[in-house]
Amino acid sequence: MAFPKKKLRGLVAATITPMTETGEINFAVIGRYVDYLVKEQGVKSIFVNGTTGEGLSLSLSERRRVAEEWVTQGRNKLDQVVIHVGALSLKESQELAQHAAEIGADGIAVIAPFFFKSQNKDALISFLREVAAAAPALPFYYYHIPSLTGVKIRAEELLDGIQDKIPTFQGLKFSDTDLLDFGQCVDQNHQRQFALLFGVDEQLLSALIMGATGAVGSTYNYLGKKTNQMLEAFERQEFTTARNYQFCIQRFINYVIKLGFGVSQTKAIMTLVSGIPMGPPRLPLQKATKEFTANAEAKLKSLDFLPLPGLKEGNLEARS
Numbered sequence: 001m002a003f004p005k006k007k008l009r010g011l012v013a014a015t016i017t018p019m020t021e022t023g024e025i026n027f028a029v030i031g032r033y034v035d036y037l038v039k040e041q042g043v044k045s046i047f048v049n050g051t052t053g054e055g056l057s058l059s060l061s062e063r064r065r066v067a068e069e070w071v072t073q074g075r076n077k078l079d080q081v082v083i084h085v086g087a088l089s090l091k092e093s094q095e096l097a098q099h100a101a102e103i104g105a106d107g108i109a110v111i112a113p114f115f116f117k118s119q120n121k122d123a124l125i126s127f128l129r130e131v132a133a134a135a136p137a138l139p140f141y142y143y144h145i146p147s148l149t150g151v152k153i154r155a156e157e158l159l160d161g162i163q164d165k166i167p168t169f170q171g172l173k174f175s176d177t178d179l180l181d182f183g184q185c186v187d188q189n190h191q192r193q194f195a196l197l198f199g200v201d202e203q204l205l206s207a208l209i210m211g212a213t214g215a216v217g218s219t220y221n222y223l224g225k226k227t228n229q230m231l232e233a234f235e236r237q238e239f240t241t242a243r244n245y246q247f248c249i250q251r252f253i254n255y256v257i258k259l260g261f262g263v264s265q266t267k268a269i270m271t272l273v274s275g276i277p278m279g280p281p282r283l284p285l286q287k288a289t290k291e292f293t294a295n296a297e298a299k300l301k302s303l304d305f306l307p308l309p310g311l312k313e314g315n316l317e318a319r320s
């Protein structure tokens with residue numbers, strides 16, 4: 001088997017699904033969005049139809065079309081396009097996995113089913129294996145996000161022996177703050193064959209120390225450049241500088257979390273920073289308030305994340 005193929009590494013943006021004011025998918029801006037990520041944020045891999053992409057709120061045909069558009073627009077521009085194909089129905093998930101393979105995606109990812117929940121590791125692996133088998137030539141990633149799925153099976157437990165069950169298993173996206181669990185995933189990964197991608201953007205530096213091989217997150221859409229600077233400082237072993245970048249990122253995320261932060265707010269922030277209209281979210285999510293957007297904008301300016309005059313709290317050179 002052709003595994004492992006090119007390793008998924010560095011920053012991976014969890015893409016937003018742009019929508020029109022009337023709630024349809026705005027396919028027309030996806031090409032511009034790809035160019036923005038590559039040129040303005042230095043981000044060359046994407047994770048489509050996940051949490052940030054409202055994947056579970058889209059119809060199957062929308063999910064297929066969104067995946068196709070990202071693969072098409074990303075051709076010769078992006079390194080990797082991973083499609084999240086998780087669904088409550090195994091059949092739907094398999095259908096999406098097969099589709100991802102047909103359109104030439106670089107990998108698939110799956111969250112744990114979250115209505116009827118797997119009670120143990122074996123049950124969850126059985127589900128994941130059936131999905132992975134529908135796309136036997138594609139790298140498979142498990143998307144661990146217990147806060148949203150309610151499935152608390154530890155990632156290190158799941159990882160143990162997983163390649164015997166799922167030959168295409170290539171890694172996981174770890175969206176949890178339990179660094180003991182994450183560390184034990186890294187510790188098990190002796191041959192470094194898996195991509196262990198961290199998914200809590202405001203804590204990425206701690207995960208890098210622990211051995212993360214990359215990161216998937218919503219904020220890399222608009223803080224990719226800043227986060228790349230942190231990764232570079234980390235590579236050079238300039239830890240004080242790396243920490244200052246992390247603090248700078250934290251100041252923003254901490255601020256918006258206090259205002260109430262989720263996918264709706266991510267859409268509003270990305271619209272502000274990129275100038276590409278992301279539109280409203282789909283119900284059950286509700287559009288970010290004007291007040292949120294105004295506050296976020298002021299904070300972005302004060303941190304120098306938006307190129308406009310203002311107080312420069314984010315001036316790293318002045319600190320350290």
Ligand SMILES: CC(=O)N[C@H](C=O)[C@@H](O)[C@H](O)[C@H](O)CO
Nearest residue numbers: 051175199200201202217218219
């Ligand atoms: C729950 C959620 O959406 N997590 C995202 C990725 O998994 C993160 O990228 C967060 O949006 C980010 O860390 C900000 O809290």
Ligand SMILES: CC(=O)C(=O)O
Nearest residue numbers: 014050051052217218
């Ligand atoms: C953050 C992430 O990976 C997602 O939106 O699915």
